[in-house]
Every structure is written in structure tokens, then in C-alpha cells.
Amino acid sequence: MLSIHAASVQEVPLLLEMIVEFATFEKLREEVTITEAMLARDGFGVQPQFRGLIAEWNHAAAGYAMCFPAYSSFQGPVLHLEDVYVRAQFRDKGIGKALIGEVAAIALREGCDALRWDVLAWNQPAIDVYKRLGAIFLEDRKAVRINGEALRKLAEPSRT
Amino acid sequence: MLSIHAASVQEVPLLLEMIVEFATFEKLREEVTITEAMLARDGFGVQPQFRGLIAEWNHAAAGYAMCFPAYSSFQGPVLHLEDVYVRAQFRDKGIGKALIGEVAAIALREGCDALRWDVLAWNQPAIDVYKRLGAIFLEDRKAVRINGEALRKLAEPSRT
DSSP states (O other): OEEEEEOOGGGHHHHHHHHHHHHHHTTOGGGOOOOHHHHHHHHSSSSOSOEEEEEEETTEEEEEEEEEEEEETTTEEEEEEEEEEEOGGGOSSSHHHHHHHHHHHHHHHTTOSEEEEEEETTOHHHHHHHHHTTOEEETTEEEEEEEHHHHHHHTOGGGO | OEEEEEOOGGGHHHHHHHHHHHHHHTTOGGGOOOOHHHHHHHHSSSSOSOEEEEEEETTEEEEEEEEEEEEETTTEEEEEEEEEEEOGGGOSSSHHHHHHHHHHHHHHHTTOSEEEEEEETTOHHHHHHHHHTTOEEETTEEEEEEEHHHHHHHTOGGGO
């Protein structure tokens, strides 16, 4: 039996455990620097920066989703789905779709007419699911990131 | 002479004008449904959902940037750069880099160690600039979006 609820601050250790599992699945384990303290501070304060959802299957933690408000300069408020993850032993039960469905309901409640997210190009099972849901793939976009020293250098007033 | 300032609500018409120019440049003009009223409501209320920056060259509006806080489940707070645009007649003056530099400074002030954004794969001049800034291209990601009727269907409780 599936149930989905908003993550509580008491579930931060579980959330981090599943984030690390997800990063390992994505072959990005070495990128995880977030801590329980950061998740507690950023997700469960007066102005949370994200919302976490936990899926349970027969009362066992089966997966999670994380989302936050984003903004499209072309369309206005959108919801960004940062992660959706289902643990290996709980796959093929519709849990991922149910998590995205809850996030979609949050989007509509918040006045967003779109949900957006990224998928790894090699994750064909996820791509197939998203296609069946009617998702549009923005094939001509590349994701870009700048951080650490390059970010600090860019922010220097003498950069121009 | 270049100057950059935070957009004010009085500059919403100018902001929309440049958003439409940018969308036209990106060959996505038909995607723009945002209005002045939405930009004023979402960017200039008590809890703004984005921040707009306007670049001026000799007091003429030369470009803009739009950013908002995002969250990485792997690294914590990051800043998302939604748009950076320089009008055709003002290019090759370092204005785009200066706008991104201001956004980078906002990121650091807000405790974000990373800035992230998307670029259109065919926009090689922009890609070249970002590479010189030390940006990392996440080549294995695809951007996905679901909206309108598909989003509403996904949000229905009877979906599973």
C-alpha cells in the first residue's frame, strides 16, 4: 500500500540517506556535499527553500521527491522538480509516477502551469515514463554550472 | 559606460520588452505568455520570486538578467540564472559577462556556492563565453517540462 507525505525535520536523516542512494544511482556520489544540518536549515525553517515528499510502501520508506518554486521569464511561475527517486526494491509499482503526481498537484495549487526538471540522458527507463506522462523534452538545451573558485573570480568587481 | 542596477517595478515594461526580444532571438517568441502584471506581481511584491538586473550603456537599456534561488539536493543552495540577454547593438562590450558577474556576486552574498543555468545548444558564442568563465557543461542532462492538460491529468488523485 502506497502513501506519500511531506517530509518532516525528523526525517532529514532518511532524506539524506535516500539522496546519497540517488546520487550513487546517478553515478554522482562524489558530488554530494550536503549535510543533515543544511537540509534541516534550508527545508524546515520559516521560509523553506524546498519541499521534500516521502513515499512509503507498506510503511517502509520507498522513495522521495524534492521540489521548489522556479520562475520562467516566458511563462511565469513554474515548479522545479529537483529529484524523484524510488529505491530499487520498490520499482515498477507506480511510486515514481505517484510522487510526480503529488508534485504536479503542488504546482497547480501554487498557481504554476508547468513543472520542469532534468533527466540524465542515459536513464532511458525514466525518459520512457516521462514520455508516457506527456512531458516535453527540450532537446536543444545544455545545463551549465559554475562554482567554487570560478564563481568567486566571476563575482570580483574588477572582472570587466 | 556600463552600469547595472536592480530592476524596479517602473521598469517592468522595459523588462518585458527585452524578454520578448530575447525569446525572439531564441526562436521561442510563441512561448511568451507572461504579462507586465505577472512580472510586477511576482518580482516586486513582499516576497519576490525573481530578481531582475538591468544593464545600461551610456544610459541606454542594453540588456538584462533574471535569477532566483534554487536548491541542489547534492550541494544545497544554488542560484539559478534564468536569462541573460544583451541587445544586438550592445554586444562585444563585456556586458553579458558583467551581468553574470553581478549575478555571481548575488549568489555568493546569498550563501550559494554555485550558479546554474541552461544554454541553447546552437548558441555557440554564448557557450564560448561561458567556457572562458570556467563553466562546466552537464552534457548528460536533458531538460524536461510538463504543462497544461498533461500537468492537470498528472495531478489527478485517481492517476495511480
